[in-house]
């Protein structure tokens with residue numbers, strides 16, 4: 001039983017040591033079509049429960065070997081916020097972590113619960129998934145446990161955001177012909193403008209999914225990113241199936257493109273040919289554009 005895994009190097013979060021709160025089996029209140037774990041019946045609570053002391057002792061041992069960790073990440077084979085002693089565990093991690101940051105990767109389903117919010121306030125970063133803005137999508141794509149509604153998730157996120165001042169990151173995973181439709185994106189956009197997360201990572205299926213569903217290409221994700229308001233800090237986290245060659249952009253086209261959507265250096269490499277990239281550097285030197293860091297990711301933006 002491996003409670004601790006990694007370290008894993010992540011560009012977005014640094015060198016991360018993971019804690020798996022459900023190492024023996026999948027325990028989740030979602031059964032997402034794209035899950036990389038095998039399909040399983042949803043649960044409202046954990047049946048296999050580790051003790052806090054077991055987890056802390058495994059973490060202490062791992063920290064002896066790995067002294068250069070940037071972040072301790074709470075995760076699970078399933079949903080980590082279903083772990084019943086979450087706040088106590090976070091309190092104890094905070095006592096031993098020194099300068100190391102803490103992060104949780106949650107599906108967002110429990111964020112309307114006061115006790116979950118109270119526990120998550122004690123973390124340095126929170127990353128919540130939000131694939132859908134409608135109940136029909138939530139049932140179809142995330143196959144949420146019967147008592148979970150999109151309204152409770154969204155209201156929970158908004159009330160959490162009001163008090164949580166550390167980085168809040170939203171992750172949306174797009175699946176072909178499911179949540180990539182315009183109506184769904186319009187509603188997601190409206191909600192995200194209200195929520196104002198510090199970053200929004202959009203991606204697609206990168207590993208074999210539990211069910212027979214399709215992924216999108218980088219180009220599809222780029223088109224989707226343009227359907228969101230340009231004020232939203234959207235980062236395309238998946239580079240799947242890049243088919244198009246970098247293209248030539250004039251000065252005006254560069255400025256126009258950046259006015260619609262801030263671009264990361266990775267986006268620039270995919271979209272802009274060498275001459276356009278030089279032009280971008282010139283525009284930066286002239287003070288027309290700048291680079292802004294948004295939670296470990298740089299974005300080129302217009303001044």
Ligand code: SF4
Pocket residue numbers: 028029030031032034035036037077078079107
């Ligand atoms: S929330 Fe995560 S663990 Fe649960 S079913 Fe979805 S992808 Fe799998």
